[in-house]
Amino acid sequence: MTSAPLKGSDRVSVGPLADGTGTAKSVRPSRPRRSGRSAPYWFLVPTLVLFAAFTVIPVGYAVWLSLHKVQVKGIGLGKGAREQVWNGFGNYADVLQDSEFGHSVLRAFGYGLIVIPTMLGLALVFALMLDTPKARSAPFARLAIFLPYAVPGIIAALMWGFLYLPDVSPFYYLLRMFDLPQPDLFDGGNLYLSFANIAVWGGTGFNMIVIYTALRAIPPDIYEAARIDGASSLNIALKIKIPIVMPSLVLTFFFSVIATLQVFTEPMALKPLTNGLSTTWSPLMAIYDSAFLKSDVYGASATAVVLALATFVLSFTLLRISDRYTREDRA
Amino acid sequence: MSIHRRQISRRTMLAGAAALGLTGTSAACGGSDDDSGESGGPVKLTYWSWAPNMEKVAAIWNKKNPDITVTVSKQGSGAEILTKVITAKKAGNAPDLIQAEYQSLPTLVSNDVLADISKYVGDAKSDFAENLWDMVTLGTDAVYGVPQDSGPLMFYYREDLFKKHGLTVPKTWTEFAETARAARKALPDAYLTTFSSSDPGLFAGLTQQAGAKWWTVDSGGKWTVGIDDAASRKVAEFWGGLVQEGVLDNQPMYTPAWNNALNKGTHIAWVSAVWAPGVLVSSAPDTEGKWRMAPLPQWKAGENVTGSWGGSSTGVSTDSDHAEAAAKFAHWINTDPEALAALVKEVGIYPAATKGQSGDVLTTPAFFPNQKDFYTTAAEIAATTATAAWGPNVQTAYTAFNDGFGKAAKAKKEAQFTSALSTMQSKTFDDMKKQGFEVTEA
Structure with missing residues (x-):
């Protein structure tokens, strides 16, 4: 959103440099130049207003809420029984000491460790395969792989939930028919695999398209040169294609990390189906529980701020690492 | 509704x-x-x-x-x-x-x-x-x-299957346990019913029948949290015991699997409320005319109390x-x-x-x-409903129920049912105290 107006302001500042000679400058009347200087800000106004109304103010309000709490007096019924009071960092201390929230973060990471490598690995392999000249019926395959992404997450989760339930699942029907062991997909570690499966099914297509688009942007003469030098298709994929689409891989990786920390739909949809899933299984579920079930917006705000900060720190650290890695690569 | x-x-x-x-x-x-x-x-x-x-x-x-x-x-x-x-x-x-x-x-x-x-x-x-x-x-x-x-809570059962397998409609919870065992013997693929960890409202109703008062206010303006009282513990032990024994199912209600169990007849009874016919019509459409409603089993023979x-x-x-x-x-x-x-x-x-x-x-x-005579019987049962005692943080207790009893039901351990109840008590009490309520524990 912000990148377009920035480019605009760049172009304006190029103006004075371009008309280098001093004489031309003095001839120009000053008024249009001044209005030219304010123009970029006018272009920025809609973005800034929307940004303030829908991001800065709500986030600021959440931070403000996170520093308060409700103090109940006596029996706590009727008028004046509740008072909003300053709580400093009390809510934050509670969040950091809350072992349930800590566990939910660990669970999200565990889930991410399964989802991210599998999903991005598959997306990369599919994109590379679709990009080989020998690929047959590529448009159909591309659409078929992408299609699950078009299914809303909640529907995907409910559908898979149905397939995981032994009593109603056609898979279990087949397992029973052939007397094969019937795993409990809602039990302990299997739960992670069950969620990861839904995420991989739904997310691979999107990441594949991102990587595939980057692959299509590579000029074909590079391949020609490589082939003349005797490179096989595999060599081209490993030594040319993957390094060139690295930025896209990094991008999809960031999206995936953030999505992992925000995992909500799958566990929320599957929760009613099983005894094995706690109300605070993932960090967002814990926030949902305090904000929308327990009506504690104060604690929920503090948890949300902690989660957002953690996501920022994680993203920037990873970005730093990947930056250093690519720079060394270049050297 | x-x-x-x-x-x-x-x-x-x-x-x-x-x-x-x-x-x-x-x-x-x-x-x-x-x-x-x-x-x-x-x-x-x-x-x-x-x-x-x-x-x-x-x-x-x-x-x-x-x-x-x-x-x-x-x-x-x-x-x-x-x-x-x-x-x-x-x-x-x-x-x-x-x-x-x-x-x-x-x-x-x-x-x-x-x-x-x-x-x-x-x-x-x-x-x-x-x-x-x-x-x-x-x-x-x-x-x-x-x-x-x-x-008001009632006992729903499959009249046809009860007749066919010579099962008695339980008048007391002791008889309920016996019927659960007998049903398991007569129909090895089926259970009498299930204990659902996703329905704290039902559990609350069952404890009300047993005489529990989860939240009370005394004249001095102080709340008392009594979730882990003798009556509730009796109910938790009863259901936990039957789940541990393997004569009751442990899956949550209102899932596709549960609908299937009601419809196929692998759950042959359901402890539910007066609105159950509306649920059965969509959950178990093939069983029309096969169910019958009776008063909820009692803790003491001759008593006449229900929860809601x-x-x-x-x-x-x-x-x-x-x-x-x-x-x-x-x-x-x-x-x-x-x-x-x-x-x-x-x-x-x-x-x-x-x-x-x-x-x-x-x-x-x-x-x-x-x-x-469905609604005539229902009105008679409704008149015997015990008073429910609710407090200002029911949702906290309900969340604790979901999590604690979910684990207990999964593990099929009676001891975990009672420890889940005391966790529910302490979480509810701590939450009220933290908010600033004047509160004590029963």
């Missing part, structure tokens, strides 16, 4: 993230119209309700009372409407009329959402059973709502500029014969008003053609 409440609740819960965005906007448009009334036009009231077809009942009122117009605004149910109403109240924008579940009343009163309407509806007391009226007064002199529907699962009332908000008009409507919709008939017919509820529980409107449920 409790039926719909539950199903909607499940579905809408999933859209939780979306709710975040919606809360603000709908709160803004649902508020009461301050500028009407005074100018001489009709008083305009907004009514937040989740029950389907409630607007049809309001239409009857609007036709009869041109000076007071009620507009129904459809809401999510359960915890959702609760959070939304509390948020709207903070913005000074709460609707005039609110459909409120009994267990939400203390939370709403604690947030100063519900007005005391005793001076307008105090004389309605005689229209309701004592246990229902006690829930809307919270044991005080105030009245915070008019009871609308109730959900679900039910709601109509309250008036403190933000309403027309409290009297709103209270008049709340009174009418829950006690007027025509309104009660419409509530039964259009909304599909079991009315709280005693006179609504008999009469021609409540015809035999279509799903129970074999039990012509």
Whole structure:
């Protein structure tokens, strides 16, 4: 959103440099130049207003809420029984000491460790395969792989939930028919695999398209040169294609990390189906529980701020690492 | 309605993230119209309700009372409407009329959402059973709502399968346990029923029958949390014992697998409330005419007590500029014969008003053609409902129930059932204490 107006302001500042000679400058009347200087800000106004109304103010309000709490007096019924009071960092201390929230973060990471490598690995392999000249019926395959992404997450989760339930699942029907062991997909570690499966099914297509688009942007003469030098298709994929689409891989990786920390739909949809899933299984579920079930917006705000900060720190650290890695690569 | 409440609740819960965005906007448009009334036009009231077809009942009122117009605004149910109403109240924008579940009343009163309407509806007391009226007064002199529907607990069983396998309909919980064992022997693929960790409301009802009082207020203005009391522990041990023994199923209710079990006959009984026929019709469509309802098993032979699962009332908000008009409507919709008939017919509820529980409107449920006296029996059972005692943080207790009893049911260990109950107690108590309530433990 912000990148377009920035480019605009760049172009304006190029103006004075371009008309280098001093004489031309003095001839120009000053008024249009001044209005030219304010123009970029006018272009920025809609973005800034929307940004303030829908991001800065709500986030600021959440931070403000996170520093308060409700103090109940006596029996706590009727008028004046509740008072909003300053709580400093009390809510934050509670969040950091809350072992349930800590566990939910660990669970999200565990889930991410399964989802991210599998999903991005598959997306990369599919994109590379679709990009080989020998690929047959590529448009159909591309659409078929992408299609699950078009299914809303909640529907995907409910559908898979149905397939995981032994009593109603056609898979279990087949397992029973052939007397094969019937795993409990809602039990302990299997739960992670069950969620990861839904995420991989739904997310691979999107990441594949991102990587595939980057692959299509590579000029074909590079391949020609490589082939003349005797490179096989595999060599081209490993030594040319993957390094060139690295930025896209990094991008999809960031999206995936953030999505992992925000995992909500799958566990929320599957929760009613099983005894094995706690109300605070993932960090967002814990926030949902305090904000929308327990009506504690104060604690929920503090948890949300902690989660957002953690996501920022994680993203920037990873970005730093990947930056250093690519720079060394270049050297 | 409790039926719909539950199903909607499940579905809408999933859209939780979306709710975040919606809360603000709908709160803004649902508020009461301050500028009407005074100018001489009709008083305009907004009514937040989740029950389907409630607007049809309001239409009857609007036709009869041109000076007071009620507009129904459809809401999510359960915890959702609760959070939304509390948020709207903070913005000074709460609707005039609110459909409120009994267990939400203390939370709403604690947030100063519900007005005391005793001076307008105090004389309605005689229209309701004592246990229902006690829930809307919270044991005080105030009245915070008019009871609308109730959900007395009953025992539903597959009459055909019970006959075929010579199973007895249990009159006591001891007999219930025996029937569960006998059923397991007679039908190795089936269970009598299941213990569901996703339905704290049912468990609460069962403990009420046993005499539990989860939240009480003493005259000195202090709450007492008694979730882990002897009565509740007895109930937890009983169900936990049967699950551990392997004679009761442990899967949650309201899942596709559970529907399948009811429909296929691998669950042959269900402890549920008066609204069960409406659930069975969609969950177990192939079993029409095969079920029968009986009173809930008792802890002591010869006793006659039941608990309740679900039910709601109509309250008036403190933000309403027309409290009297709103209270008049709340009174009418829950006690007027025509309104009660419409509530039964259009909304599909079991009315709280005693006179609504008999009469021609409540015809035999279509799903129970074999039990012509369904509602006569239901009214007799409803009259024996024990009083429920709700507190200001029911949701905290319910979440603790889901998590603790979920683990216990999965592990099939009786000891975990009782430890889950004490976790529920301590979490509820700690939460109240942290919020600043004057509170002790039983």
